[in-house]
Amino acid sequence: MPSRQQARAQASAITPGRQAPxxxxxxxxSPRDRVRALFGGHRLSPAQRRIAQYIVxxxxxxxxxxxxxxxERVGVSQPSVTRFASSLGFSGFPAxxxxxxxxxxxxxxxxxxxxxxxxxxxxxxxxxxxLESLRRTLADPGRVLDVGRELARSMPLTVLxxxxxxxxxxxxAYAARRIHPDVRLVTRGGSVAYDALLQSREAGGTWVVxxxxxxxxxxxLAAMQAARSTGLRVALxxxxxxxSLVDEADVALTAGTGxxxxxxxxxxxxxxxxxxxxxxxDADPVRTQARLEGYEQVAxxxxxxxxx
Numbered sequence: 678m679p680s681r682q683q684a685r686a687q688a689s690a691i692t693p694g695r696q697a698p699x700x701x702x703x704x705x706x707s708p709r710d711r712v713r714a715l716f717g718g719h720r721l722s723p724a725q726r727r728i729a730q731y732i733v734x735x736x737x738x739x740x741x742x743x744x745x746x747x748x749e750r751v752g753v754s755q756p757s758v759t760r761f762a763s764s765l766g767f768s769g770f771p772a773x774x775x776x777x778x779x780x781x782x783x784x785x786x787x788x789x790x791x792x793x794x795x796x797x798x799x800x801x802x803x804x805x806x807x808l809e810s811l812r813r814t815l816a817d818p819g820r821v822l823d824v825g826r827e828l829a830r831s832m833p834l835t836v837l838x839x840x841x842x843x844x845x846x847x848x849x850a851y852a853a854r855r856i857h858p859d860v861r862l863v864t865r866g867g868s869v870a871y872d873a874l875l876q877s878r879e880a881g882g883t884w885v886v887x888x889x890x891x892x893x894x895x896x897x898l899a900a901m902q903a904a905r906s907t908g909l910r911v912a913l914x915x916x917x918x919x920x921s922l923v924d925e926a927d928v929a930l931t932a933g934t935g936x937x938x939x940x941x942x943x944x945x946x947x948x949x950x951x952x953x954x955x956x957x958x959d960a961d962p963v964r965t966q967a968r969l970e971g972y973e974q975v976a977x978x979x980x981x982x983x984x985x
Contacts, residue, residue, distance in 0.1 A: 709733055711780050715765060715773075724753045725761045732777065740781035744770045800937040807933035807945035814931075815952065824912050824928055825956020831884040833859035835877040835909070839866050839896045842888040845914070845943060849886060849950050855972055856958045856965045866896030871903045878907040886953070889915040889922050890934055891941060901925045914949060 716729045731751045732739040739747060747770075748755045762773040815821065828834055834857055838846020843864045850862040861882075863873045874885065885904045889897045898921055901911050905925065913926035916934045923929045930953070932945035958965040976982060 708736055708780050708783055712736055712777065715776060719764055721761070721764065724757050725764060727751050728753060728758060728761045736777070737781045740774060740777035742774075796937065800935055800942065803937050804935045804942060804944040807935060808948065811932045811945045811949060818952075818956075820928070821930065821949075821952050822956045822959070824930065825953055825958075826960040827910075828853075828884050828886060828912065828953070829857065829957045829960035831882050833861050833877050833880055833882045835861045835863060835874060835882055835885045835904075836888075837863045837870070837874075837885050837897075837900055837904070838888040839864065839870075839900065840894045841892070841941070842890045842894075842897070845888045845890065845946060845950060846886075848947070849888070849954065852951075852954050853957065856954070856961075856968050858964075858968070863900070866894070866900055870896075870900040874900070874904045874909060875907050878909050883910060885909050885911050887911055887913050887926070888946075888950075889913060889917075890943060890946065891916060891936075893917075893920075893922060898922055898925060912953075914946060914953070916946065 712733050721729060728747070728751050731747075735750075739750075742750065744755050744758050748758050751758075758770050762768075762770045765773060767773040767776070834853065836846050836850040836853065838844075838849075846862060846864060850860050853860045859880075861873065861877055863870050877885070885901075887897065887901055887904070893915075901913070901922065902925055904911050910927040911925065913922060913929045915922060915929060915931055917923060918929070918931050930949055932949040934946060935942035935944065
């Protein structure tokens with residue numbers, strides 16, 4: 678069995694048998710190249726190749742995961758991770774993780790240098806991370822599907838968004854009206870919001886979709902409390918998993934916001950909103966199809982859109 682030093686010195690791709698390009702795996706190589714060098718020259722089973730690929734693709738995360746978390750992320754058993762580390766010449770997964778961590782930290786340091794050179798790309802990278810996190814959350818879509826079914830049944834359905842959250846609420850309401858017969862948008866707080874929420878409940882509504890992006894407004898909390906006081910249930914789309922807003926919601930769906938620029942960006946909340954809309958559409962496919970076809974006929978008749 679090769680020593681840890683020998684494992685580091687060998688350089689070939691994760692796929693057994695392919696030799697690495699000249700210079701790959703050297704200390705001056707990229708962090709990914711250095712990780713590949715750890716895996717080089719070893720025959721790996723399909724499950725082990727999946728572990729290796731996950732580590733290469735998620736180095737800064739994988740280098741600090743427990744064996745349980747890594748096995749869960751990859752979808753293999755814990756013994757498979759242990760055997761993977763042993764096949765590389767390590768005494769176990771902790772020893773492999775110890776070798777990965779300085780490489781991961783050097784990757785972070787390199788990223789920080791890049792951030793200093795290009796703040797705009799750094800902002801995009803941060804949003805990609807938010808989307809990756811959302812993707813992991815949606816690996817189990819059950820909560821989103823459940824929320825979608827409840828919202829589809831609420832007649833009317835109220836959409837609430839105040840201050841900076843107005844844009845997301847307007848997008849959601851605009852799209853929801855294509856598949857839901859009665860969508861009511863609330864973008865003003867105070868007594869105006871209370872009146873609208875009360876009317877929605879009296880008309881038979883059961884749910885409110887509330888958007889709360891930072892900075893979180895006191896008006897949003899008050900409106901959610903008002904909704905609850907009328908008997909409406911609240912589905913909250915926000916960036917936080919804790920706090921007074923989440924405590925006031927019946928269901929909270931979270932997605933990170935980008936905060937590296939002067940003003941926040943909302944790639945992940947936007948995708949999460951679209952996912953909820955998809956769940957609403959799927960909850961009543963016959964109604965969805967009929968409404969979409971009816972809208973297209975009206976749009977064609979009145980020439981709403983430019984011809985491509």
